[in-house]
Amino acid sequence: MNGSFSRTWSKLTESMLFLPTAALLLILIADFFLIPGFFNIEIKQGHLYGSLIDILLHGSPTMILAMGMTLVIATGGVDLSVGAIIAISSSVAAIMINPTIVGMNLTDPRLFINNPQYTWAPLWLVFVVPLVIATLCGLWNGMLVSYWRIQPMVATLVLMIAGRGIAQLITNAIQIIIFNDTFAFIGNGYYLFPFSLYVAAVVFVGAWLLTRRTSIGLFVESVGINYRSSFYSGINERRVKLFAYAFCGFCAGIAGLIIASNIRTSDANQIGMYTELDAILAVVIGGTLLGAGGRFSLMGSAIGALVLQATLTSMLSFGVPASAITAVKALVVVVVILLYAEQTQTFLRGVGKVSLRQEATR
Amino acid sequence: MPDSDRDIVVMTGIDKSFPGVHALQNVDFSLARGEIHALVGENGAGKSTLIKVLTGADRADKGTIAIDGRTVSPRSPLHAQELGISTVYQEVNLCPNLTVAENLLIGRQPTRLGFSINWNALNARAREYLKQLGVEIDVTQPLGSYSVAIQQMAAIARALVISNAKALILDEPTSSLTALETKQLFSVMRKLKADGIAIVFITHFLDQVYEVSDRVTVLRNGSLVGTYQTAALSRLELIRLMLGRTITDLDDMTAHKMESSHNIAVESLLEADDLGLSNSLEGFDLSLHAGEVVGLAGLLGSGRTEMANLLFGVDKPDGGTMIMDHKPVKDFSPAASIARGVALCPEDRKVEGIVADLSIRENIILALQAGQGWFRRIATKEQYEIADKYIKLLNISTPSADQKIKNLSGGNQQKVILARWLAANPRLLILDEPTRGIDVGTKADIQKLVLSLAEQGKSCVFISSELDEVLRTSHRIVVMRDRAKVTEFSGQVDEKGIMQAIAGSVS
Numbered sequence A: 001m002n003g004s005f006s007r008t009w010s011k012l013t014e015s016m017l018f019l020p021t022a023a024l025l026l027i028l029i030a031d032f033f034l035i036p037g038f039f040n041i042e043i044k045q046g047h048l049y050g051s052l053i054d055i056l057l058h059g060s061p062t063m064i065l066a067m068g069m070t071l072v073i074a075t076g077g078v079d080l081s082v083g084a085i086i087a088i089s090s091s092v093a094a095i096m097i098n099p100t101i102v103g104m105n106l107t108d109p110r111l112f113i114n115n116p117q118y119t120w121a122p123l124w125l126v127f128v129v130p131l132v133i134a135t136l137c138g139l140w141n142g143m144l145v146s147y148w149r150i151q152p153m154v155a156t157l158v159l160m161i162a163g164r165g166i167a168q169l170i171t172n173a174i175q176i177i178i179f180n181d182t183f184a185f186i187g188n189g190y191y192l193f194p195f196s197l198y199v200a201a202v203v204f205v206g207a208w209l210l211t212r213r214t215s216i217g218l219f220v221e222s223v224g225i226n227y228r229s230s231f232y233s234g235i236n237e238r239r240v241k242l243f244a245y246a247f248c249g250f251c252a253g254i255a256g257l258i259i260a261s262n263i264r265t266s267d268a269n270q271i272g273m274y275t276e277l278d279a280i281l282a283v284v285i286g287g288t289l290l291g292a293g294g295r296f297s298l299m300g301s302a303i304g305a306l307v308l309q310a311t312l313t314s315m316l317s318f319g320v321p322a323s324a325i326t327a328v329k330a331l332v333v334v335v336v337i338l339l340y341a342e343q344t345q346t347f348l349r350g351v352g353k354v355s356l357r358q359e360a361t362r
Numbered sequence B: 001m002p003d004s005d006r007d008i009v010v011m012t013g014i015d016k017s018f019p020g021v022h023a024l025q026n027v028d029f030s031l032a033r034g035e036i037h038a039l040v041g042e043n044g045a046g047k048s049t050l051i052k053v054l055t056g057a058d059r060a061d062k063g064t065i066a067i068d069g070r071t072v073s074p075r076s077p078l079h080a081q082e083l084g085i086s087t088v089y090q091e092v093n094l095c096p097n098l099t100v101a102e103n104l105l106i107g108r109q110p111t112r113l114g115f116s117i118n119w120n121a122l123n124a125r126a127r128e129y130l131k132q133l134g135v136e137i138d139v140t141q142p143l144g145s146y147s148v149a150i151q152q153m154a155a156i157a158r159a160l161v162i163s164n165a166k167a168l169i170l171d172e173p174t175s176s177l178t179a180l181e182t183k184q185l186f187s188v189m190r191k192l193k194a195d196g197i198a199i200v201f202i203t204h205f206l207d208q209v210y211e212v213s214d215r216v217t218v219l220r221n222g223s224l225v226g227t228y229q230t231a232a233l234s235r236l237e238l239i240r241l242m243l244g245r246t247i248t249d250l251d252d253m254t255a256h257k258m259e260s261s262h263n264i265a266v267e268s269l270l271e272a273d274d275l276g277l278s279n280s281l282e283g284f285d286l287s288l289h290a291g292e293v294v295g296l297a298g299l300l301g302s303g304r305t306e307m308a309n310l311l312f313g314v315d316k317p318d319g320g321t322m323i324m325d326h327k328p329v330k331d332f333s334p335a336a337s338i339a340r341g342v343a344l345c346p347e348d349r350k351v352e353g354i355v356a357d358l359s360i361r362e363n364i365i366l367a368l369q370a371g372q373g374w375f376r377r378i379a380t381k382e383q384y385e386i387a388d389k390y391i392k393l394l395n396i397s398t399p400s401a402d403q404k405i406k407n408l409s410g411g412n413q414q415k416v417i418l419a420r421w422l423a424a425n426p427r428l429l430i431l432d433e434p435t436r437g438i439d440v441g442t443k444a445d446i447q448k449l450v451l452s453l454a455e456q457g458k459s460c461v462f463i464s465s466e467l468d469e470v471l472r473t474s475h476r477i478v479v480m481r482d483r484a485k486v487t488e489f490s491g492q493v494d495e496k497g498i499m500q501a502i503a504g505s506v507s
């Protein structure tokens, strides 16, 4: 092996993006050989169709969730309540479109029967109000963690459990079908690419600008690595955490709207179930350390979300029954844990080091 | 030629590189039975790295290690222990929430019938070991509840407990010990030496090198300068070997200081009136002026750090008042203090100072950035300019400003933290043990720097356990004892009077 190779190698393996990118490539290469037609992309009526596009479409909500989750995990915390926040935000949107279904006498039910496109509240409010409520949910988590000093796991567990109950109260535990086509567009529509991908891209760029073009990203990392030093340095560690959880709630709100739009239904009981685990997994695959916090990579988390979705889509295309998918996810968790273990990391770096050493003795 | 009858450890041709740093270049080192061998050199010279290579915490790229004449390659500190080498590293790494006894004897607990732990025996043994070091404390308390000094002693006791140690390695063990504790440590070291154990002793205190060591090895920039009989080497010569230059005379600092005392503002910048916190520090009066360095002298635990923490708002006082710029201070927090132009370089570098995974650049701009808030981000280019300025000013040895601070040597980490507070450009700068772990050359530079800051119209509070240093830099000295301010000295310093005030003896 020559020196420039080993130096490039060690640079590569030290980058946070190395493992997630390698994993994504590996999955796609396997798909290329195992699943005929996986890489086919067609254009029908100005839309792109194909398995790859499916990955982007269905991966978008996880990508969005992962942005908020990245910041929370970087502060040294975790948010278990994003699934419940999804349920709340989608339920709020659904009853704002049609409150009569749950028996609220706010307007004449016949309006909806005559015109399926009718919405009770103006459409922009149908988007804004759920997001505000989702952000408030995040703020609540942040309050518990930063001001009340409750363990993040426990603090967010409260909303994880209570949130679905609240969503059921809002919707009277009724599944609400959404007829409005504009609302359905954000989760189903296309401008060549799926519309939800554009939403994810905006959230990604927004999160990046918000953290890296301001000093928020630095403070988040600093608080996650050593909150005492951060406190001595004059960083308001509580406000930083409050921000991270609020942002995470906001992201969950967006994901809730997209998912509800995609399936044209709000089902408080089922919607967004286990998405917190997907989001956490995406962040961990992306190289941000769960538990320890510190350095984070939004790009890594976005790729992590794609790795998860690619695994899922490949399995389905390959004919793995949907019931076995959970087992596959468990396998992913095990692989991730092994891959990110200290020994493996040292080993990967060592591959480059050995060749450096040989070079030195030469 | 190495003499295997006499030498316990022989290291030859040791080479070690980190990305961008050639930390050790072809270094030879030998350690003889029954000697105390000092290892000295500037910050970043490679002392800790040499130790880590010997104890298997790091692997050398080249070179051989022989113990008792047999070539070995220590794989881990545990392996090195089995080979008879036990170590106390520069950064204490014990578990603060376990008890002192558990920390000492973990892994070698006395058991009852080989099963359950015999707690009484465990505690008694721990007490016994600490007593040998002259420390008598309640060993059933969590280690974290004791001072850094006690923790250091516990770490040393733990290294000694490990049986059949042929060599004991102490990396800057005295940097947070009081004079008395240092004496106790030395007497233990001499006792071990008499038992034939070889000791490596790393320190930046040259007095201690002369007091206790037989031979001294000097490293400079990762290379071996040489090994000498301590007694045959003059102090000036030793400094020259370490730095590669002679150090400018510190005496002219005194004259300089006298001169600069004319610049001290009459009006006070900060005024504390009976400021105190129950169970921490008795109410004290203090006035600080622009252009003045106020030294805080006193033993460890005398209340110096507590006073600094109150002035900086780490702790909120529950009695008295503080006035700054003629306005009573209401908001006590580091963030509010920074906004007022107050800075504190804290005592405990590892816990309150460094943010290990961030780069040197990010660590240096952290407080300045915190003062500017979330949205007025310092441009990356400017961040580099600031970082490079302080890397040069404080002589921080690193390949680049992007190096993670945790990869720096201990003393260089300390310099980065100091740089953070200088970069924040405060009007009142409180320095709590700023020169801990810093080499002789830079120590003098920092003392001069403090005086020049005062000359520029800043107010400084200088805390140090080394009375020399306080005397050299301060216009006025406040003496602390038993968590209270006892007296103040200004004008011509009366060294003896200060020492008596510190100790609390009346004569």
Ligand SMILES: Nc1ncnc2c1ncn2[C@@H]1O[C@H](COP(=O)(O)OP(=O)(O)OP(=O)(O)O)[C@@H](O)[C@H]1O
Residues within 6 Å of the ligand: B018, B019, B021, B023, B041, B042, B043, B044, B045, B046, B047, B048, B049, B050, B090, B397, B398, B406, B407, B408, B409, B410, B411, B412, B437
């Ligand atoms: N893990 C690491 N990665 C990169 N560089 C390192 C690492 N450990 C040490 N170094 C570098 O190696 C050099 C020697 O460091 P070392 O800790 O041995 O110095 P030292 O003599 O103990 O200094 P001090 O008196 O400050 O403790 C320094 O320049 C340091 O930055």
Ligand SMILES: [Mg+2]
Residues within 6 Å of the ligand: B047, B048, B049, B090, B171, B409, B410, B411
């Ligand atoms: Mg060192």
